[in-house]
Ligand code: NAD
């Protein structure tokens with residue numbers, strides 16, 4: 365099988381790399397990364413990749429030098445990265461973080477490749493477009509977000525019309541029991557420490573603010589097509605149950621597993637087969653109990669905002685994600701306080717919905733990108749006023 369990995373040097377990328385190195389039936393077509401060219405070159409050599417691409421033009425020389433004599437082709441820049449998705453392949457891991465992951469995934473679908481989608485932002489910003497593109501080219505999108513992989517697995521062989529509701533779990537993050545006042549004071553160091561999962565910095569902070577769960581509610585709606593009122597989130601601090609699907613006969617099918625992304629990645633890699641995976645096995649008797657509690661949209665407004673976005677639909681997801689990315693950058697840079705991230709996103713959405721363009725249905729990638737830019741501009745100027 366031919367595979368390409370976009371965002372190979374990240375957290376999901378490394379877990380994918382780990383699984384690929386354990387196989388001897390894989391031909392690696394493309395690996396991409398950012399500024400970490402040393403690691404990208406190591407991966408490209410280990411997998412004998414056809415092409416390695418860094419997203420940054422100024423990293424070309426360093427990547428070229430690191431791959432001298434390896435036979436791996438080298439390219440750099442945003443355009444080269446997107447073009448690399450046209451290299452003939454069978455399976456593409458979409459593991460770039462943020463809206464930048466959308467374009468390569470789109471191109472991969474156009475060649476009919478299976479898209480293993482970790483980049484939830486693709487569905488949040490352009491869900492209807494992405495699903496239509498897959499259908500048009502007879503390509504398949506397989507969810508890699510753990511909750512969505514869990515829902516997908518719980519639905520296997522079931523009649524989707526018999527589904528009553530879907531419940532995705534949230535760990536609650538490091539601030540699960542914090543008061544509103546404490547949340548105002550949360551620091552970067554505190555926000556980037558996740559109790560259960562080891563992930564990239566951005567999704568880790570999004571997990572602390574529950575923006576990650578907000579994105580995932582929208583992702584659930586866009587990928588599976590359920591109505592917003594069929595989709596729930598429940599806090600489950602142990603991260604053992606990843607999602608549950610409720611059917612009209614009252615049955616709940618739950619997916620359980622250790623918090624290790626190699627399960628969801630491996631499931632997508634081997635689908636429709638189930639192959640052995642190097643993940644820890646659960647000992648239920650040792651676990652003893654599974655704990656659940658309701659999420660609190662008062663302390664974590666991201667959940668409430670996700671409901672608004674699902675109601676408006678159209679370009680609201682693109683605006684929501686772009687404003688969230690700006691807010692996150694500002695928090696990481698120390699220009700915005702933790703609780704102000706949600707305020708900034710809400711103000712951006714309010715401003716754009718007053719201009720009424722938010723609800724226009726998504727028909728082209730260009731309008732999604734235009735909304736992304738508009739929301740970033742608005743969020744940046746609002747952020748400057750809040751700092
Ligand atoms: P990460 O920050 O660890 O890695 C991101 C990768 O994308 C790196 O290879 C980086 O070089 C590259 N990249 C970053 N910005 C880029 C840009 N503008 N252009 C091109 N390449 C760029 O992120 P991650 O935690 O692996 O997450 C990747 C995606 O998977 C995100 O969408 C995230 O929400 C999703 N996801 C991650 C996890 C997890 O456990 N880490 C779980 C579920 C979903």
Ligand code: MG
Pocket residue numbers: 509510511580
């Ligand atoms: Mg998830």
